[in-house]
Amino acid sequence: MKQIILLLLTTLFAVSGSAGAPLPDTTATPLSYQTTTQLDPKTHIQRTTLDPQGYELEVYFEVPIFEESTQGGKSINAFFYELNEAFFTPDNENLKRIWEGITLHEVNATPYFYRWNAHVNTQTEQLVSVSIAYEWYAGGVVDYGSDSYTFRADTGALLKLTDVVDGSEEDLRAMIEAALQAQDEGAGIVNTELAQTRPLDEFEFYVEDGRVVLPFDKYEAAFGAYGGFAVELPADLKTL
Secondary structure: OOOHHHHHHHHHHHHHHOOOOOOOOOOOOOOOOEEEHHHHOOOOOEEEEEOOOOOEEEEEEEOOOOOOOHHHHHHHHHHHHHHHHHHOOOOOHHHHHHHHHHHHHHOOOOOEEEEEEEEEEEOOOOEEEEEEEEEEOOOOOOOEEEEEEEOOOOOOOOOOOOHEEEEOHHHHHHOOOOOOOOOOOOOOOOOHHHHHHOHHHHHHOOOEEOOEEEEOOOOOOOHHHHOOEEEOOOOOOOOO
């Protein structure tokens, strides 16, 4: 009986790490959402950067800041302030995942990063159009994509594709399908069926130099190796 008890104790000490090499730590360092914020006076782009707490990690989120002399400017800024605040919260699963990855695993030569870069595509008396492009690396392959937002300049209301582009649903779907087919060049790689199956107002878009552009993230309309791309619609803008 003593031999059995000793054997059980020896096994218990080995499993618990009290004997032999200690077990690896599987508890991630707590993520403190401490940030610093800087505004570029030339571009009026505000960047909020996460404190990496000593890890090889770069995380930041950019938003544009507009003059608040109009209700539109105030509303658009409020939208982006909220977007920025939501990024640095525990509800952001992507941020939590990259943080847990770097604190639990040894990073090789390339540091991890999660960057969101803002760009103002259009700012007129009618429209404000903004894109925020992201890059993500946490080992493996680099992922990337973007989110785009277009607003009425006077009220700051967020607009959908059908709010901005002139034409019937049939016309818009035909334009999107033709643009995707031109992108595909007959290779059968791009999912051109999206033009007919996706609700029109779920297409992401931005406006630049009077042109309507539909960006597609990596994996969104083709396999990963094909990458992301953008297509232009030969459409007229509505007068708002």
